[in-house]
Amino acid sequence: MKLQNILKNHLNQVLKKYNLTWPQKATITYPKEDKFGDLSTNLALLTSKNVGKNPRTWAEDLRKELQQLDLMEKIEVAGPGFLNFYFKPKVWQDILLDILSQKTTFGANQFGQNKKVQIEFVSANPTGPLHIGHGRGAALGDSLARIMKFSGYNIETEYYINDAGRQIKLLGLSVWARYKELLNQPASFPEDGYRGEYIFNLAQALIDIHNNQLLELPENEAVKICTEYAKDKILKDIQDDLKNFRVNHDVWFSEKTLLDSGQVERVLNYLQEKDLLYTKDGALWFKSSQFGDDKDRVLQKSDGSLTYFASDIAYHFNKYQRGFELVINIWGADHHGYIPRMKAAVQALGKNKDQLEVILVQLVNLLREGNQIAMSTRAGKFVTLREVYNEVGVDAARFIFLSRKSDSHLDFDLELVKKQSMDNPVYYVQYAHARICSIFRKSIEKNITFSLKNPQQYVHILNHKDDLYLLKHLSKFEDTIILCCQQLSPHHLSFYLYELAALLHRYYNEHPILNTENKNLIHARLLLLKAIQYVLANGLDLLGVTAPEKM
């Protein structure tokens, strides 16, 4: 990022001479291929029309203006009119000094400018255990939070607990029915009730606590006890699962408190004052179509009860009142139809629609050796997140989730993910880290003296093209993190780390680190490995994956 900024400043100065400004679409990027330089810009292509020259001659003019930069080895004009920049080795060698002094903070940056952002994710109803789809959202939200914090955002993560609606009632009734069944009482199981095995476990737990005494109580009181117990127990399990999955939520926000504190009425009044509500067929409607939704939506049904949408508006009103400039919601892709109305609501609340970002995560297809595992929430037949991470491990599961774009369907094959092989890149990356640790252990065995003091005495030795290649890649770490923030997508980081690991393994095979006579060279290479180790560890931590010293 530093280099791009320096370049951009210089280019801007030249543009100024010609009375031009930086075009929106102009970029300074790392080219795919080495022969296109270290950095490349399409600036000349996009501004040639303004000066009435063909792109190549215009690029040539720009090149001449920029010659005097002493960081640069050379500038080339290539292809239709790209400017390709080549830097001196010192530029890359100095990166090493940055990493070694910043250590675990290397890559941290101020891209986010302390912007106050909330990420709300998982938010599964506390009516059953988390499944693998929730795991994907959990990994994404947690990792995004880590990355954005690292990039200088003021991040708060939140779980919205739907503890008020019909589903919770249904949960209570389901448990109550099972309770009676287990005690050989006649019971009618609710039609849309929860049929999972865990409902029996909850009922049994209630029997262990209360024996059969709930049967003595008036039914609504008994159901209430069942409901409260089941909800609390399930929520506790969810919290345990997320903790084990290394997922952190700063705030657990209860829908019930939202309703109890009258915030829904308040937001309805607010919308009323803005003349965004009307009554039709005995129901209260919100004019969401004024803000791009397909049609208006009901907030209060003709029977007087509120819709879920109503409390969602109140919830988002609450979010913005807490001062978040941007609210990010991570939803399952099956909720995509909900986005337009939510965006409409946000605008009705006087916010810009860009202040709500919804990331959709596609559902996860769970396989075992290529065969799909049938899942049915209704029938209560599904593999829980807990079963998954117990079987394949947290590291492997998280890395897989974070290795693809969220809007692509994901095949999650338990056998493949469990395999400690090349099918599973997480081990490849972790192995690179462990390998470096191993070399340092070996260096101690061999009584090789090494310290991080005065690295500047050694870095100039790292002159080989493989050295420079690695250094260049290390220098892209910060850019990669910023890219993840821009696209709200951590998968770039996974791929970056994979590449870094590949470069390390290649380097290791090509260049003996410790087995060489030249002591200064050994020292320089150890410095390089140390820097790679920091970056691998920093990067893995942002994904919530461990960086083991041994495997």
Next chain:
RNA sequence: GCGUCUAUAGCUCAACUGGAUAGAGCAACGGACUUCGGAUCCGUAGGUUGUAGGUUCGAAUCCUACUAGACGCACCA
């Protein structure tokens, strides 16, 4: 019927949001160690980016129409 997302090598996925000859791994085939961890490395082969048009200096990416798949389209939560 309407809408959203997806379609890239045999398989699983990338491609820095319009850039240069579309890249990795797996699987296949052929190689590399008497020493730092073989969970490694090197090489070969594999593509009309679902189809057909369009936009422009330039398209996997944007637009239009198709095809196939997933998911939505309640005064459900």
